[in-house]
Amino acid sequence: MKMTNDLYEYFDITINENIISAGLDKVKDFRKTVLYTDNQFNAFCWSIYQSTNRLNNFQLGDLASQQGLNDSHKLTAIKKILRQYK
Numbered sequence: 276m277k278m279t280n281d282l283y284e285y286f287d288i289t290i291n292e293n294i295i296s297a298g299l300d301k302v303k304d305f306r307k308t309v310l311y312t313d314n315q316f317n318a319f320c321w322s323i324y325q326s327t328n329r330l331n332n333f334q335l336g337d338l339a340s341q342q343g344l345n346d347s348h349k350l351t352a353i354k355k356i357l358r359q360y361k
Contacts, residue, residue, distance in 0.1 A: 277348045282338055286349075287356050289335065293327040306360050316361050320353040 278286075294302050302323075311318035328335040339349050354361075 277342075278339070278344060278352050279342060282342060283352050283355075285338065286335060286352050289331050290323060290327050290353070290356050293323065293330055297326075303360070316354070317350065319360065320350060320357055323357060324349065324353050 305322070306319050309315060309319045309322055324335065335349075
């Protein structure tokens with residue numbers, strides 16, 4: 276993975292805080308019903324990322340951009356963090 280360990284940990288902490296604050300049952304229900312065009316798990320991952328990024332004043336995206344990471348790098352990390360929902 277191209278993302279640094281520090282940034283990965285930040286992604287992991289903030290995403291899991293977002294899930295806890297939203298409520299695990301609500302997130303599990305959302306996982307089952309998320310709208311998608313090609314891959315439901317990827318759509319779920321991006322939805323969780325976007326929600327978390329908004330709650331953290333877009334720091335996740337800004338920090339990833341500063342490291343030169345693109346969407347596929349971010350998605351790899353997000354999928355690893357959310358693998359229990361696959």
